[in-house]
Amino acid sequence: xxxxxxxxxxxxxxxxxxxxxxxxxxxxxxxxxxxxxxxxxxxxxxxxxxxxxxxxxxxxxxxxxxxxxxxxxxxxxxxxxxxxxxxxxxxxxxxxxxxxxxxxxxxxx
Amino acid sequence: xxxxxxxxxxxxxxxxxxxxxxxxxxxxxxxxxxxxxxxxxxxxxxxxxxxxxxxxxxxxxxxxxxxxxxxxxxxxxxxxxxxxxxx
Amino acid sequence: xxxxxxxxxxxxxxxxxxxxxxxxxxxxxxxxxxxxxxxxxxxxxxxxxxxxxxxxxxxxxxxxxxxxxxxxxxxxxxxxxxxxxxxxxxxxxxxxxxxxxxxxxxxxxxxxxxxxxxxxxxxxxxxxxxxxxxxxxxxxxxxxxxxxxxxxxxxxxxxxxxxxxxxxxxxxxxxxxxxxxxxxxxxxxxxxxxxxxxxxxxxxxxxxxxxxxxxxxxxxxxxxxxxxxxxxxxxxxxxxxxxxxxxxxxxxxxxxxxxxxxxxxxxxxxxxxxxxxxxxxx
Numbered sequence: 001x002x003x004x005x006x007x008x009x010x011x012x013x014x015x016x017x018x019x020x021x022x023x024x025x026x027x028x029x030x031x032x033x034x035x036x037x038x039x040x041x042x043x044x045x046x047x048x049x050x051x052x053x054x055x056x057x058x059x060x061x062x063x064x065x066x067x068x069x070x071x072x073x074x075x076x077x078x079x080x081x082x083x084x085x086x087x088x089x090x091x092x093x094x095x096x097x098x099x100x101x102x103x104x105x106x107x108x109x
Numbered sequence: 110x111x112x113x114x115x116x117x118x119x120x121x122x123x124x125x126x127x128x129x130x131x132x133x134x135x136x137x138x139x140x141x142x143x144x145x146x147x148x149x150x151x152x153x154x155x156x157x158x159x160x161x162x163x164x165x166x167x168x169x170x171x172x173x174x175x176x177x178x179x180x181x182x183x184x185x186x187x188x189x190x191x192x193x194x195x196x
Numbered sequence: 197x198x199x200x201x202x203x204x205x206x207x208x209x210x211x212x213x214x215x216x217x218x219x220x221x222x223x224x225x226x227x228x229x230x231x232x233x234x235x236x237x238x239x240x241x242x243x244x245x246x247x248x249x250x251x252x253x254x255x256x257x258x259x260x261x262x263x264x265x266x267x268x269x270x271x272x273x274x275x276x277x278x279x280x281x282x283x284x285x286x287x288x289x290x291x292x293x294x295x296x297x298x299x300x301x302x303x304x305x306x307x308x309x310x311x312x313x314x315x316x317x318x319x320x321x322x323x324x325x326x327x328x329x330x331x332x333x334x335x336x337x338x339x340x341x342x343x344x345x346x347x348x349x350x351x352x353x354x355x356x357x358x359x360x361x362x363x364x365x366x367x368x369x370x371x372x373x374x375x376x377x378x379x380x381x382x383x384x385x386x387x388x389x390x391x392x393x394x395x396x397x398x399x400x401x402x403x404x405x406x407x408x409x410x411x412x413x414x415x416x417x418x419x420x421x422x423x424x425x426x427x428x429x430x431x432x433x434x435x436x437x438x439x440x441x442x443x444x445x446x447x448x449x450x451x452x453x454x455x456x457x458x459x460x461x462x463x464x465x466x467x468x469x470x471x472x473x474x475x476x477x478x
Contacts, residue, residue, distance in 0.1 A: 035364045045357070052356025102463040104393045104428065105312050110438045110445065112319055112456040114270070119455040122320055124262045126426075130461040131283035132309075134208075 017074040021082070024062060024075065031055055205287045206234075206243040206295050207250075210269045210279035210459065213310045214240040221275060225268045226250060226261045234292055236299040239306050242272055242279075243288075243295060250285050269459045278313045280306065280467075281459040305467060313464075315430050316393065317457030321441065323384065323422040329449030330373045330420060340368050373420075381423040384444060391436045392429035396462070399424055419451070427456075428463045 034051045037043050043051070066072045113119050207226060214233070219240055221233040229244040252258055265284050272279045288295055299306065335341040344365045351358040381397075389395045399421075429437060438454065445452040 031360070031363050032367070034360055035367065038360055039364070048360060049356040052358070052360040054356070056356060056359040101394065101396055101426070101428070102460075102465055105316065105463065106309070106465050110442050110452070110454055112434065112438070112454045114455060114458070118453070119320075120263060120266060122322075122455060123266060123458055123461075124259065126458075126461045127262055127266055127281075127284050129283070130464070131281045131286075132211075132464040133283060133466045134286055134288075 013071055016069055017071050017078055020066060020071060021075050021078045027058055202247055202289050204291050205246050205289050207246045208282045208286045208288055209242040210272055210281045211306050211310065212240050212272050212276045212279040213238055214276055223268050223271045226264045231268055234295050236296050236303065239299060239303065241295060241299055242268060246287060249287060273459050278316055279459050280309050280313060280464055281461050302467060309465065313460060316428055316460060317431055318460040318462055319427040319429055319456035321425040321427060322453040323444060324419045324451045325422050326419050326449030330376055334369065334372050338372060344368065377420060377422055384423055387440050388427060388437065391433050392427040394428040396426045398426055426462050428460060431457060
């Protein structure tokens with residue numbers, strides 16, 4: 001079971017961190033989608049420009065919010081942890097399970 | 110190159126291995142901290158302090174019965190919480 | 197809730213092969229307790245007397261105990277060869293005689309495990325590489341990156357299009373860097389697997405509690421972790437492993453950490469329950 005603790009010294013900061021992290025993840029997803037559409041050629045130049053401008057100013061706002069609230073570092077950390085989790089799922093789910101350490105010596109005992 | 114053992118980093122590297130690896134004794138003459146869900150409450154709190162994760166970190170469940178899946182559940186509950194919690 | 201206090205007990209550090217019953221050993225152990233060696237035929241168990249589990253919520257104290265535990269097992273290894281290390285805080289209820297009794301019951305298993313482990317040790321390998329080394333030459337070899345760069349040059353600086361193109365560039369770069377990292381890690385593992393008995397990647401296998409500050413390097417965003425490996429190898433091959441790592445360390449921007457030989461905590465089987473042993477090796 002995974003638990004994210006939002007307690008700590010400042011519950012408000014904890015909640016803000018989670019909210020902002022979620023927002024950043026959403027913005028990330030939107031940016032990836034925008035890039036995908038740009039690459040596929042389904043957008044006009046004007047549309048690309050407008051999309052990019054909106055996303056850029058969204059990012060700038062979030063950055064400002066993080067700085068104002070003093071949660072730059074905590075958002076960074078939370079994102080790092082989430083990345084690791086996702087990483088595990090996405091990148092390792094197809095790998096053959098690693099044999100138990102010691103298999104080479106103890107299997108015949 | 111030759112392997113080192115003496116510097117602090119090297120040993121600290123090993124500490125979490127000692128906590129969760131090593132031969133497990135399966136016998137009723139033994140007591141280990143494994144009786145309480147899996148790690149003693151205070152050790153859990155200390156472990157949480159020892160991680161480099163921030164207070165917003167994510168902790169995993171530690172299952173000592175099956176060493177090949179050794180994962181730890183650590184909470185960062187404050188001392189008052191840990192006294193009341195029994196999970 | 198577990199009853200953590202007992203009338204009398206023996207904190208168990210490790211089992212080891214001893215040349216004779218007269219073998220002597222005494223090193224300060226956990227919580228500054230004096231250790232002793234209990235001999236049962238050719239097997240020695242290193243213990244100290246205690247009457248409770250070691251439990252604390254103080255970080256520094258726990259770290260101190262772990263270090264003391266490690267020092268004991270380490271010293272045993274230096275004296276007698278590869279020990280069979282027990283997990284921290286393993287305590288047998290009873291006195292020395294009870295320990296002997298238990299050891300007699302387990303004699304077969306203990307002896308066999310010790311024979312099997314004889315000469316083998318655990319080693320840890322950590323490799324990091326500077327981000328810019330991973331990036332070096334990537335653009336020259338990748339058409340997609342080149343295309344994106346061209347479009348960036350053609351776009352209006354600070355415009356919306358430029359913003360998306362920069363993101364696209366970073367995205368592609370990240371994919372290529374990851375691929376390169378994985379390739380280099382795999383190559384290293386393959387080379388080591390020829391020499392070591394087992395090579396375990398700490399990042400894909402179990403998730404461990406990171407008690408080190410190793411993540412600090414990554415946080416700098418200047419270096420990336422290439423591999424964190426745990427090896428089981430025979431001491432005779434230690435030098436060859438070192439040679440392979442020398443090859444790796446000589447590459448630009450690469451730092452290699454090679455520690456050991458450690459008692460084989462990661463590789464020891466369960467004791468006292470043959471079924472558990474069999475399950476564990478599946």
